[in-house]
Amino acid sequence: SQQGEEDPQALSIQEGENATMNCSYKTSINNLQWYRQNSGRGLVHLILIRSNEREKHSGRLRVTLDTSKKSSSLLITASRAADTASYFCEPQGGSEKLVFGKGTKLTVNP
């Protein structure tokens, strides 16, 4: 298994703005997943993108995947205060276990 490295480590924006966070990984993957964690709570699965997909949308979320650069990005459009959380990416190359990086801590100011 491998862990993704999220960037930036912290991001602070105003409500209504877009938030972009990036993820890099090292070896080939089958899919990549993004999770959100509100403070002191469990992680919530947001979206999965497979290695043969380049872009995926879910509501206000847009995920891209560039396997040649071994990177992914998560875009949250029209952010809300409720989007304040930590966001983690999880590249999967076949192992069943999840290994997490430090995440991106997003703060959306009202």
Add this chain to the structure above:
Amino acid sequence: ETGVTQTPRHLVMGMTNKKSLKCEQHLGHNAMYWYKQSAKKPLELMFVYNFKEQTENNSVPSRFSPECPNSSHLFLHLHTLQPEDSALYLCASSQDGGRGYGYTFGSGTRLTVV
């Protein structure tokens, strides 16, 4: 609710106490996991169970003892813990290694060792 239920939500215990954390899932998943999240540190995988069998022990001290009586229940037995064991303990479950729909996490147990 996510379908993965952890109890208790909060636990304060002394270093000489013995307590257990419980995790239950009714999603029909075949794998369950314990994670530890300390302040300002990444999530750390502790144990992995597949079809009730432990397949991963990530060098966890023996004062943490997992138990998986069936695919729906997972326990973490705690004894003679240290203050540095204070953390958020998260349980997760998955089907087929989470390749289809990801992993489902519980809300966690906030453990404080005094």
